[in-house]
Amino acid sequence: MTSASRPPAARLTASRPLMSVHRRSLLTAALATSALAWGGCSRSSSSDAAAPGGADPVDAADGYPRTIDTADGPLTLTQQASAVACLSSDVADVMLALVGPERMQVVPRTCTQPFHSVHAEAARTVEHVIEVTGVSDPEQILGFAPDLVMLTTRHERESDARAQLGEAGVPMLSITNDWDSPEVFAENVTLLGEVLGAEDAATALVADHRRRWDAVAEPVADRPDSERPVVGMIRTLGDNLWxxxxxxxxxxxxxxxGARTLAGELGLDKGIKLDVEQLVKVDPDGLV
Known part of the structure; x- marks a missing residue:
C-alpha cells in the first residue's frame, strides 16, 4: 500500500503514536462493535437474575415439549436443556448472555479468557472447559453427558464433531453460517433463544445489539474510502496470532x-496466521 492510497499513518514503533485521536476513536468504536457480536447484553451469573432487557427467565416447565426446525433437521426437546455442551465460542457467548452459565456443561477455553469474551468470568464457573483440539473428540464430549450440543460449523473441527456426534444421536443445534452481519446475528440469537427457552432475553439482546451497531455505523456510513484508516482485527488462539x-x-x-479492513487491502479471502514481524511489515494504521 502506498501513501497515495490511504491517509498518512504512524508506523508501528514505540516512539510514535499509533494513530491520530480521530483514528483511535474509530478503532474504539470498532472494538466495541465487534464485542457486541458475542455479548451485547451483560447478565448476572445468578440463576434467578433478570434476563437482558428486564425479561424474566422462562419457567422450565413452560412450552415443552417443543420441536424446532434447525440445519440438522427437527430438534425435539422434551424439557429445558440443563447440561448444554457449547463447542464454539460464539454460541457459548450468546448462551451466557441469554441464560448465564448454570445450564452449561461444557464451554470452550477461549470463552474463559477476558480478551476473547465479555462473559469470561461467568464462563470460568462452567464445570468442563474444552480445548480447541478437544472439540473433534466425540468420546470426550459424550463423556460429559450433555443433553444438548451446540456449535458453529465454520471451522473444520466443529464440522467433524457435528458429523460424529450426529451419528451418536446426541440432540444438536448447528449454526451453519458465519455470524457475519447484524441480520445474521439476529437470526442466530433468535434461534438460540427458542432452543434455550429464552425468547424474551433473545429479543432484548437482538434489539440492544442493533441499537449499538447503528449508533456506531450510521455516523460514518458515508465516509469515503480515502478517509478510512486501514485496520486489522487480531485474535490470539493458543500461542498464535490470527x-x-x-x-x-x-x-x-x-x-x-468507519475503517478499511487490512484483510481486504491484502486481498485475503479468509483469516490467516501472523507473526509480529509480518504485522510491522504490512504497516496498518491500527489494530483491534
Whole structure:
C-alpha cells in the first residue's frame, strides 16, 4: 500500500503514536462493535437474575415439549436443556448472555479468557472447559453427558464433531453460517433463544445489539474510502496470532465503524496466521 492510497499513518514503533485521536476513536468504536457480536447484553451469573432487557427467565416447565426446525433437521426437546455442551465460542457467548452459565456443561477455553469474551468470568464457573483440539473428540464430549450440543460449523473441527456426534444421536443445534452481519446475528440469537427457552432475553439482546451497531455505523456510513484508516482485527488462539478475514462479524464490524479492513487491502479471502514481524511489515494504521 502506498501513501497515495490511504491517509498518512504512524508506523508501528514505540516512539510514535499509533494513530491520530480521530483514528483511535474509530478503532474504539470498532472494538466495541465487534464485542457486541458475542455479548451485547451483560447478565448476572445468578440463576434467578433478570434476563437482558428486564425479561424474566422462562419457567422450565413452560412450552415443552417443543420441536424446532434447525440445519440438522427437527430438534425435539422434551424439557429445558440443563447440561448444554457449547463447542464454539460464539454460541457459548450468546448462551451466557441469554441464560448465564448454570445450564452449561461444557464451554470452550477461549470463552474463559477476558480478551476473547465479555462473559469470561461467568464462563470460568462452567464445570468442563474444552480445548480447541478437544472439540473433534466425540468420546470426550459424550463423556460429559450433555443433553444438548451446540456449535458453529465454520471451522473444520466443529464440522467433524457435528458429523460424529450426529451419528451418536446426541440432540444438536448447528449454526451453519458465519455470524457475519447484524441480520445474521439476529437470526442466530433468535434461534438460540427458542432452543434455550429464552425468547424474551433473545429479543432484548437482538434489539440492544442493533441499537449499538447503528449508533456506531450510521455516523460514518458515508465516509469515503480515502478517509478510512486501514485496520486489522487480531485474535490470539493458543500461542498464535490470527488476523480476522472476510465473512466474519469482526471484519464486518471494522468496516461498519468507519475503517478499511487490512484483510481486504491484502486481498485475503479468509483469516490467516501472523507473526509480529509480518504485522510491522504490512504497516496498518491500527489494530483491534
Amino acid at each position: 488476523m480476522t478475514g472476510p465473512g466474519t462479524i469482526g471484519d464486518t464490524a471494522v468496516t461498519a465503524a
